[in-house]
Amino acid sequence: MHASPASPSVIRRSDYRPPDWLVPDIALDFDLDPARTRVRATLIVTRNGDHDRPLRLDGDGLIPLEVRIDGEAATPDQWHMEAGYLSVSLSGSARKVETLVELAPESNSKLMGLYASGGLLCTQCEAEGFRRITFFPDRPDILSRYDVTLRADKARFPILLSNGDPVEQGEGDAGQHWARWVDPFPKPCYLFALVAADLACNADSFVTMSGRDVQLGIWVREADLPRTGHAMQALKNSMAWDERVYGREYDLDVFNIVAVADFNFGAMENKGLNIFNSRYILADPETATDIDYDGVEGVVAHEYFHNWSGNRVTCRDWFQLSLKEGFTVFRDQNFSADMGSHAVKRIEDVRILRAAQFQEDSGPLAHPVRPESYMEISNFYTATIYNKGAELIRMIALMLGPERFRAGTDLYFDRHDGQAATCEDFVLAMEEGGEIDLSQFRRWYEQAGTPHVRATLDHDPMTRTVNLHLHQSLAPTPGQPDKAPMAIPLRVALFDPATGTHHGDELLMLTEPQQSFSFPDFATPPILSINRGFSAPVIIDTNRSQDDLAFLSAHDDDPFARYEAMQQLMVNILVGRIAGQPIDEAAVIAAIRQVITDPLLDPAFVAEAIRLPSEAYLGDQMAHVDPDAIHAAREALQQRIGAELEPDWRAIHARTRAAEFSISAAAKGARKLRNSALGYLVASGAMDGPAIAFVQFEQAHNMTERQAALAILANGDSAERVAALDIFYNRYGADALTLDKWFQTQAFAVHPDTVDLVEELGRHKDFTLANPNRVRALYGAFTGNQWAFHHISGKGYRLVADCILALDRLNPQTAARLVPPLGRWKRFDAARGALMRGELERILAQPGLSKDVTEQASKSLEYQDRVRPRTAGGPSISSSSLRPRPRHRQPPCWQPD
Structure with a gap:
């Protein structure tokens, strides 16, 4: 289980067996010091079953000072260390085992354990x-009650927090103080948390549906207190929403959140003491964009919802990770939709799914929602686990309907409260509570890849019948060459092009490789609206014409389907232009004009509908990605749209300016549309475009408009670009989170010198590998910049590989997350593919490479492109080098916790 990084062992789901020993109770006593912390752990252990195997406790980087059994010092023949374990020989069915260890938090650059x-x-x-804190059976199916005492220097660490409720505190010797926390609810050790700090608290309270008063606290640096109001309101809204929608009440007397600057993930749902990356807590108009505000609200909700979907009911093993993460992402998505716009939220979620998870599904790191094996579990905090996992829950909810889905979740929570459960336990509860057979649906948990559905519609004027023919396929993925048919719920409607109305909104279940559905009483051929609301995470390919898509983009009453039609119009034109075909762009221009002049549409929806597909998304539509051709085609279409509709963009930009800041849905929608209009106006080539962007940058009373203007200017070569970047740095250089935006904006710019600029920024005095946020802001953003990252010279690949190797020595988890973009080498031309493959080989040749990076790089090199070509929807576009192909989708994920 703890093999060397050169040859990491593989952990398999099929090898699971119940633990030999249980730990119903644990007492922890911490003597906290950054350089030298001592941890005494007292474990009450009970033998699980009839066996004579020793107690094996995981440990990593610990210095063992003492081992005691039932209060007596253990003899040398009673314990020994082996391959990362402390093995203790015990007789009887129940014993008390104590260990004393020493560790150095200030030297812990991995940011795992105590640091x-x-x-x-x-x-x-x-x-x-x-296991980096104390010796313990570090697996999620060991549930224990925790009694924790923290001791530290009072002047340096006046605040001492842990899980559960505070029960005692007092003064110690030599300026020390102590606090004791007790969590009455058994939990796995991965939910343990402590914080010792000098922090200020935004304190509030919440009265639960049963009348209990819960004390709430958000702990941050004193200077950051004014930026915590939005997070606190999000927390209270989340608590009320979970009671109303799921009937789940908070169970402790206190709920604390602590914001931390250095954090590998977005946040962590530790029972009663959530620890957050500060970027998901701090928000004010001056430093946070609307996306940041939404991120704070969504992540606060996500971690709070874990109290039931993750804490009270936890995972049996890490292969069941989506049991808690997929379900909780679904819950936080619906919460955010209720807080804002359901239509816009669904579009945003699907865009994230396609941008990350579909891509993951089509590459060397494809894996099922419930994986079968792994080398390093941290590599499986993926878009598949989180975002696709949420789509599985959404499909179940759609098939059951609200009442039966609520009955299923009630049964799940009640049946498994206080247990370590499996994905199968969840599905069984849905079957019984929702009175449905989900036998075939289970394949969504078992089979990797994104299903591809071909839909064709034919009309028989004699019988007035319309036939919808559906064909599903699922391409091979690593380790799964052959796939069985999936159960795919598809919402469809048939529109009358003469009246603009549709005949019903039906849910069809596609369960066979090929199925046909008939619809009577159609005198003329209708237009198909399919996968409405994105009812299933599949790729839809249809025989709809450009005229059909233009009709749907104007008349479809399902917001997602309307958005989808507009996007497909753009994709078809761009792919055709890249293939060198004569393409008429008038349909897109007309569709955009109709959308932006419709006074009844939500501005936020309009901004989404007129947004051009990203270069990465366009690349995913093609058999082989040509970054230069994609970039040129997209820039040309953007310029054409900007120029043709220039008066409209000027008018929109002027009328959407607000006198004051608000985070209402209407205000956010207006800002989103205003920034879209500015982007098209500058892209039009208008002589005063950069000047208008610079005025917005300088006069903005919020970060949303300021950063948008900065990003637009960063793509060009104007004097305003240089001035804006300098002003932004000088204004926000002392604020780490806002300075991340400065790095990110430049790394993501579609500028000819971006590669050289990223190299230069990597040497900037404010850049550090020690902070994951800063690494993601520069190198993470750069890997998402398709045109720059895939520069034909290979400089971009080398930059990222150098970063991975340097970072792996400090923080393997963050380093490993930079590997996947290099792993798509089979998707590009031979020259680029060879350069990417060469960097992966160089990474793997590095002595002492972590198993985190080893797993990602080795799987990426083994990649065989077995994915079948596809079209993204709409008519096929013939090209020998640009055959459409299957496409499959984040902190990650959405960012992982």
């Missing part, structure tokens, strides 16, 4: 960080 960050001490234990 120092900006003057505070904090923990991150998911997935396997608890």
